[in-house]
Amino acid sequence: KWLSLLESHKSEKLTESDFVRMEGEVKATGVKGKNLFQPIRVAVIGKPHGPELKILVPLMKRTSLVNRVKKVLGARK
Numbered sequence: 001k002w003l004s005l006l007e008s009h010k011s012e013k014l015t016e017s018d019f020v021r022m023e024g025e026v027k028a029t030g031v032k033g034k035n036l037f038q039p040i041r042v043a044v045i046g047k048p049h050g051p052e053l054k055i056l057v058p059l060m061k062r063t064s065l066v067n068r069v070k071k072v073l074g075a076r077k
Contacts, residue, residue, distance in 0.1 A: 043072040
């Protein structure tokens, strides 16, 4: 779900409020807490623990985030 939200985002950078909105949309599917944030964090920085995603994600280009998530998802197959 987060990948599809990233891919459909119109601008190349996400703001903190964009990330929080996307987080809310993913949480609406029933995924919350560690089950939501750890996979995103691993895709974004390669580690299960680190800085707050709402601060980190806006520092990165959307295309880079999409590529990182796709790489992690591809590795799971």
